[in-house]
Amino acid sequence: MKVVLGVSGGIAAYKACELLRLFTESGHEVRVVPTREALNFVGAPTWAALSGNPVSAEVWDDVHQVPHVRIGKSADLVVVAPATADLLAKAAHGLAGDLLTNTLLTATCPVVLAPAMHTEMWQHPATRANVATLRERGAIVLDPAVGRLTGADTGPGRLPDPAEIFQVCLRVLRGRPRDLAGRRVVVSAGGTREAIDPVRFLGNRSTGLQGYALARTAAARGAEVTLVAANVALPDPAGATVVRAESAAQLREAVLAASAGADVVVMAAAVADFRPADRHDVKIKKTDGEPEPIRLTKNPDILAELGELRRAAREAAGDPAPAGRVAVDPAVIVGFAAETHDVLANGQAKLARKGCDLLVVNQVGEGRAFGTPDNAATVLVAGGEPVEVPLGPKEDVADAVWDLVAARLP
Template structure:
């Protein structure tokens, strides 16, 4: 595949070197098109050496090859990372003052923008309007991450992790539809922990890999994504707003707060059914004899509460649950689907080397009022895409 990597003039330009490496090492042919300002941060020799292609920011170089037209015409994907407020504005208004903006006008392939700028610039009404214009035209604009910016400033505007931008681009290159454009989705991921004392907790083995795969693929299909992450030690999915929680109570509050504005809620997190009845304020000391039993109480049923919320017309249009089972997988899944009142239930078997913490998964998507969809073992992104295929059909 032929990829054009546009680089605009922000301090995050150095991170695009890592994105370029990921593309070239996976076998893609990459042409780097920097702006003049970008070359003040990373020089032309670096881009040429890493890509194996000549680099220019001007339409006047190699005019006989008509680069301002040919580069965009021959691309399978154009990704601009970082995309500054200036480049977003020029792209939205169809300006063509350099090689990158000419390329954006001539490209008829998918275009992905990964913005990076200071928080005030990202939140300015002009930038928000430009982003909306680009999305309406079919471009994928990945929301920036929240974190440390230039100097001591912190907030939304940080370039997402290059590896996460790369994963979104891979989904786009594989031709996934933009059938979630304009939709808001909320995804819970990871596993909750219920404190016993300041040191110990009751938890589970969920890593959050499946939930993050759902977030990554939803962003590639055009959705606005919020992830409620319970104890997940993974880079934030590019384009997703991540809300970090620990316990089931915290997850419940975050999901129910986001659900009324969402079109879809996917409960992929492994939520603890029980919690200790008493949380000790200091570490429980080991004493002679048998330890005291830990009394447990039930946690709220967040999936069932989502169903109740929808019955009040405040809930999402589509609710997706997950069921991790060790035996009688389909029978238990069908019973849970009927009991919870969700639209889809993704059922998978767990155990040693299965599901939790692994890069692959196999599942059956149970559909209320429809035929189940079997997903053979493969990357968790494939399971995610199978889920979104069914969700998109129900939204349509």
Template sequence: MKVVLGVSGGIAAYKACELLRLFTESGHEVRVVPTRDALRFVGEPTWAALSGNPVSTEVWDDVHEVPHVRIGQGADLVVVAPATADVLAKAAQGLTGDLLTTTLLTARCPVVFAPAMHTEMWEHPATRANVATLRERGAVVIDPASGRLTGADTGPGRLPDPPEIFDVCRAVLRGVPRDLAGRRVVVSAGGTREAIDPVRFIGNRSSGLQGYSLARTAVARGAEVTVIAANVALPDPAGAKVVRVESTAELREAVLSASDGADAVVMAAAVADFRPVARSDSKIKKTSGEPEPIHLAENPDILAELGARRAAEGQGPSVIVGFAAETDNVLANGRDKLARKGCDLLVVNQVGEGLAFGRPDNAATILSADGASAYVPLGPKDDLSDAVWSLVSARL
């Protein structure tokens, strides 16, 4: 596919080189359209060498080819990374003055903006209004990450990691609808850990890959996404707010807090059913005798609590989605869990050695409270994410 990579004048312009590589190595034809200021950070020869295509900032170059119209008309995707406050403002107001802004005005394909700027600029009412305008028009504006900025400053405004921007762009290129625009969703991911002592814990094999895929896909579909990440060692999904937790108690508190006012909650995390009754303050030493037994207590059932609160109070997320990882009697156990939990959808998948956990692919059956079911065959976890969000969107 033909991708236009717009690069505006921010220090994060150097990161766009990695994004360009990800596109070209995936077989996409990329035309880089930098602003004049962007070339002060990364020069034209670099963009031309990495893309294999000519680079220009001016509408007056190669006038006979009408580049200010043709580039946008022929693109399958336009992504601007980094997108400065200046470019966001010009795009929102329909202003032109160089090849990038004219390309944005003529493009009829999906457009993705990955903003990067200082926190004060990102949080300024003018920038927020411009972002809202672009989103209303159907553009995907990825919220920036929080972290180290230029100089000693730290805060929201950092360009997300290029691989995460690329994953959002891949979702847009595969044609996901913008059916979650204006919606707030919460996704739990990873696996909880229950401490035995300062060294050991009871845990599980969940990597968070499926939860993070759900988060990225929701961002691409226009949602405001909060991820409750339990012990996940993955880069933050671009455009999502990430809250990190460890134990089931911490996960419960974070999910219940984030779910206030949310349209949908997807509980993809693998939650420990039990925790040690007592936690040793020092490492338990091996002795010559039999080890002391570890007594367990049942953890709160977060999914059932979400459903019960909604039923009792008449408020809460419009759609609640649970996950059931089963080793045998998969569908029977799944249907029983769906009836007990009070959720709207339950994603049931078989787990075990070489299945689901830590793998890039997954297969599942999505059960519905109305008795319907949908089977998603083995494939990339993004396929299952697409199926889940399509069913959620239909219920919102």
């Protein structure tokens, strides 16, 4: 497919070389269109050598080929990385002072913008208004990552990892609908850890791959994504705001806070059912004889609590939530059930018990589901027939879930 890679004038321009490599190595034809300012960071010969195509920032080069119209109209995807505050402002207001902004005005294909700038610039009301305008017009504007910026500054504004931008672009090129545009979604991922002492913990085998696929796919479909990640060693999905958690209690607090005002909550994390009743402040030493038993106590049931909070919010019919209670009323709540036996029977019982709309049930163990790139699932639907999702990449399972979610959104 034909991809236009726009590069605007930020220090993160050098990272676009990696994004270009990912596109070309996967067989895409890439035309790089930098701004004049971008060429101060990475020169035209570099872009030409890496892409195998001519590079120009000007509408006056090769005028007989009408590049300011032809490039955008012939592309299957336009992605701008980095997209500076200046570029976002020009795109939002329809300015066309160079080849890249002309290309954005004439593009009839999907457009993905990956912002990178200092935190103050990203949070400025003008930038926020420009981003909102672009999203309303159909562009996919990814939220920047949080991390080290130019100099000693740290905060939101870092260009997302090029490999993650590439993954979002692949989902867009597959032609998935932008049916989550304007929606706020919360996804939990990973596995919680419950401390026994400062060294040891009770945990599970979840790696977060399915939850991250859900977050990445939601961003590609236009959603504003908050990802609550428990003990996950994966790069942050491009376009998602990532909140870290370790224990079930921490994950509960983060999910409930993020769910206020959310349209969809997807509980893909493997949350520990139990925790040690007593946490030791120092490492338990090995002694002669048998160790003391570890007494367990139940963790809060976050999925059931979300269902209860939604029920209470709807019964209140607009009344303010009681003090100390988070007002949670998502249109769709999705749960996950990892089962080793009696998969559908256990799943149906859980669906009835939890108060969620969809329950994604999969069989785990013996190399299935946890830590693998593929997954298969049965999605149980409240008041409807189960939907089988055949074995395939976890992104395909994610798309199947979002298809069902989108159909239930008002």
